[in-house]
Amino acid sequence: MAVTSDFLVIGSGIAGLSFALKVAGSGTVNVVTKKERSDTNTNLAQGGIAAVLGDDDSLDLHVSDTLASGDGLCHEDVVRLVVEEGPPRIRELIELGVQFTAEENDAGKLQLGREGGHSRRRIIHAQDMTGRAVEKALLARAAESPNIVFYENHLAIDLITQTKLLRRGAVTTVSSERCWGAYVLDKATGKVKTFLARVVLLCTGGSGKVYLYTNNPDVATGDGVAAGYRAGALVTNMEFVQFHPTCLFHPKVKNFLISEAVRGEGARLIDARGRAFMAEYHPLKDLAFRDVVARAIDAEMKKTGDDCVFLDITHRDPDFVRNRFPNIHAACLELGIDITREPIPVVPAAHYQCGGLATDQNGRTNLRYLYAVGEVAFTGLHGANRLASNSLLEAVVYAHRAAMAAKEDLVRRMKKNWPEVPDWDPLGAEDSDEAIVVAHNWDEIRRLMWNYVGIVRSTSRLKKARRRIQMISEEIEEYYWNYTITSDLVELRNICAVAGIIIDSALARKESRGLHYTLDFQEKDERLAHDTVVSLASRPAAA
Ligand SMILES: Cc1cc2nc3c(=O)[nH]c(=O)nc-3n(C[C@H](O)[C@H](O)[C@H](O)COP(=O)(O)OP(=O)(O)OC[C@H]3O[C@@H](n4cnc5c(N)ncnc54)[C@H](O)[C@@H]3O)c2cc1C
Known part of the structure; x- marks a missing residue:
């Protein structure tokens, strides 16, 4: 017996929750998520969200910074669209209850951080736990909606498409490929359930776990790209994997990021002998683009044979460091590293997938009724290298656009009967002892x-x-x-x-x-x- 809804949302990060909240007024929404609902990349985001809010900033400057970072491959129309629609989406997040950090002496003004590649201060943040603040507020709003139902510990295996139904004899023709839902593993029972929906959104995040060293959480296994690919969706620019230059190097910790905002506030990269090396690699030194900094660290480590390099912010006032980076300060202190007094050992690690399932400007993939938003998607914004803090921005902007388009799709598809979808067939599979x-x-x-x-x-x-x-x-x-x-x-x-x-x-x-x-x-x-x-x-x- 299939579980049906108007909208099926696969993933509960910023993309999925933003979309779910926007469509819940128009229909029922099932949110399938493979661990607990807050187990997301979003929850770990530290630095913040880039948007033009500063008096000395302009849309054109944010556009040109993004284009420069993307190294010739950004789609300029998409960049402009995302940058322009950023500020209204930030205001919506605030209305939904996200508590961004305000200026110390002016509570009505958001504090703007600086990160690599940005020519102005434009990073809206909640101290150094921005993602947690966003996730918490969105989950709280979603819990209030009678139309949104969460299925935790449910893992989407594969999409249900017209072609698959044809192969199984459930339909007789396929005029154009379209999506009907997904087969989903209920991890508690081990049973595979059928979820059907009139509109399906893949928002499964990235694929950092493809690499041995990553700061992504365990959920980031590229499921959306893989399932979309198997269903016939177009996949674009997957060679562009962003390695974050500064992840904590410590035997007890597997994926802790030291935010770029730390360099934004003046931290310098040094080697084990205390030599600051970034000036040898780029005129922007420690605030060069991420690809440049990651390659510089890689080269230094290969040259010296050292296991890591160090990030030094000890020259800043200790109170400032503790207040600006309470999460990073506390996490390092627990491991015996006082970042106000000693440099932090860091290495690069896989961080962000710039490519993904190709979508149009409303988040639609080439399979009808299948949308993709967030890190799983390729919109054309990031080009060959994502600019820091542009991904949360892309997710909220595209969740909004996709929600508007999906509501129209729902009206169009409302009259269609549900197809007869065969249950998942294990084909005599047995339990493995290997x-x-x-x-x-x-x-x-x-x-x-x-x-x-x-x-x-x-x-x-x-x-x-x-x-x-x-x-x-x-x-x-x-x-x-x-x-x-x-x-x-x-x-x-x-x-x-x-x-x-x-x-x-x-x-x-x-x-x-x-x-x-x-x-x-x-x-x-x-x-x-x-x-x-x-x-x-x-x-x-x-x-
Ligand atoms: C440590 C860290 C710091 C970051 N800092 C920033 C920052 O400061 N600014 C910024 O802009 N970006 C930052 N990023 C990147 C940003 O956090 C992510 O790109 C963004 O949160 C992705 O949001 P999302 O909604 O697409 O996916 P996610 O938030 O990753 O959510 C994916 C969801 O899909 C679920 N899922 C996955 N596969 C399946 C499946 N098969 N079935 C069911 N559910 C599934 C997951 O369980 C999860 O709920 C950071 C990333 C990391 C790892």
Whole structure:
């Protein structure tokens, strides 16, 4: 028996919650989320949201900073649209109850932070816990809506499309591909449920877990990109993986970010001997774009053989540091590092997926009634390198636009009968007694991606990685069809699919641009200033 609703939202971060709140007045909304509802990248965001609110700032300056960061690949119309629609969306967040930090001497004025690549102070923040404040307020509003129902610990496995229904004999023709819902694993019972909806939104976030070192939480396994890809959606620019330059390096902590805002407030990168090195790499020094800083750290670590570099903010007033960065200060202090007195050990780690499922300016993918918003989506905003704090901005702007379009789609589709969708068929799968295969492949893919498809790439390493991923992919498919579905297995299949897409996209880009840097083509080639698009149709063998 299918679970039906007008809107199915897969993911409960800023994108999914913003969308759900906006469509809940027009229909029923099921929010499926694979852990607890606040287990999201959003909840970990520290720095803030970029928007033009300062007296010395302008839309044109934010546009030009974003274009400069994107290194020739941003879609300028999208950049302008997002920048222009940012301030009204920020005001809505405030109305929804998000408590951003105000100026100390003027409670009516938001305090604006500075981050790398921004020519002005324009980062709206809630101390250094912006994402937590946003998530908390949006969840509180969603809990008040009688039309929004949450399904926690429910993991979407695959989308239900017209073609899949045709294959299973549930429909007789496919005039154009459209989405009807998703098969979802209820992690508590191990059963697969059918969720049907008139409009489906994928807002599953990013894919940091594809890499061995990441500051993303465990949920970031690229499920949306993988499921969309398998259903025939177009996937764009996945070679552009952003490595955040400064994640805490500590044996006891696996994914703690030291926000870029710390450099924005004057922190300098130094090596173990105390040498500040960024001036050797870029005129903007420590506030250069993230790709430049991450590559500089990578080069320094390779040169010196050190395990990490250090971020030093000890020259600022200790009270200022404690008040501006209470979360980072407390977390480091718990590990014995007093950031007001000693430098913080840091390394780069996978942070943000600039590519994703291609959408139009209303968040629509090429599959009808399937939308994608947030980190899972490719809108054209980020180009070859996302500007700091532009991703929460993109998510709220596109959640709004998608909600408006989805409400119209709902009216159009209202009269259609639900299709007869066959239940998930386990095809005689049995419980596996070889969980070690899953654990081994998880580790191998992530290590391989870190070593061969990381900050600095080469064609031969990419080709080696592709061969290995193809073999692992075959093993996983065999395992997938023979054994009972578990969340680990679904996520493994997805990180493998996404790894394959990243590698193929990286191999296709025969130049260095933004976040994609390869030793074999070290210069930017203006003839290649276009997006990399892959789809199941163009790339049937891999993933
Ligand atoms: C440490 C850190 C700091 C950051 N700081 C900033 C910042 O200061 N400013 C900024 O703009 N950006 C920042 N980012 C990036 C930003 O937080 C994310 O890009 C953004 O929050 C993504 O929002 P989202 O709604 O798309 O996805 P998320 O917030 O990641 O939510 C994804 C949701 O999808 C669910 N999900 C995933 N797969 C499935 C599945 N198969 N089935 C069901 N549910 C699923 C997850 O459980 C989760 O609920 C930061 C990221 C990190 C990791």
